[in-house]
Amino acid sequence: MVRTTDTSILRWGGLAGAGGGVLLILVFGLVIGLAGPEPAGLAGPIDRFPQIRWVRTVENGLYLAALALWVPLRLTLYRSLRSGRPAPALFGSALGVLGIGLMATGAIPHVVTSRLPNNL
Template sequence: MTNETDKSVPRWAGLTSIGGGLLLLVVFAWVIAFAGADPAGPAGPINKFPEIKTVRIVENGFYLAVLLLWIPLYLALCRGLARTAPALIGGALGLLGLGVLAVGAIPHAATSRLADLYHAPGATAADQATLALIWQGTQGIYDGLVLTGLLVMAAGIVLIGRALHADPAYGRGIAWLSILLGVVGLVAGTVVLIDPTSPAAALGVFALIAFHLVLGRKVHRLSKMVTPVMSMRTA
């Protein structure tokens, strides 16, 4: 029973990590294909929203699913790596970052109500101008949550990469790649922190995807090599 538990935790963590990374790539393709870029101007996004409301709902639902699928990887890493400070703090930061991202995963719950008021038959031009500004402010809050989550997760990934150096099962290649991807996320987040209009956030998100695909695959492969603890104890 112990051996089966030892195998199932990293096995499922690896699969869900890979699945989450692939699903997020699908989300990007979905948005590009069916939503496209937001129109320019303060009123552009809220004016277009009714046309793409279903697209956004599907996008946000899948995005939340991605975050949930990534949770087991950090639990498995905290459980499998040596209980060093980089491993424990890195895993905690990863989970915290996922939590922050999850808080902002369903923006349409707020923005759809603003869009309904904006497009209501009795809405005046002044009402619409005010609602467009409120939309911008609301979206800014959700963008801030994404940026915060990205920075926190990237810092956690750097520490996890540092912890992987101490475990020969992962190899130095995976460790250095994890650190590199974490640094890319930190740099991208810092650029957006300085210039909120910068598209660098996408680079940070793709760094997160790459980390979860690579580590998910490695953790899943290692799950097939778990030492049969019970048989060793009884040998």
């Protein structure tokens, strides 16, 4: 039987996960609409970076917010699945949170390149 507090937690976890997914789709739309395609050649992205610097900064901020919203979803999934089979639920949740951490780490190169126009 599901208690009222469990239902509330599951609802908030689901809303956080759905919000993170919608936010990620908006990030893709923002980048495609405002930044456009990457220029050809090795020097193209570097030469164009000063014009799209703010787009990349907003992109990374929203991307990290979407990833942060997925953490409560993973924890909620663990809470709902632990009663049936606790070991696989713990393993899956830990793997999910680790994956989110790795995805957030992937945004670090963009943070480093934000100072790139100052060096040109």
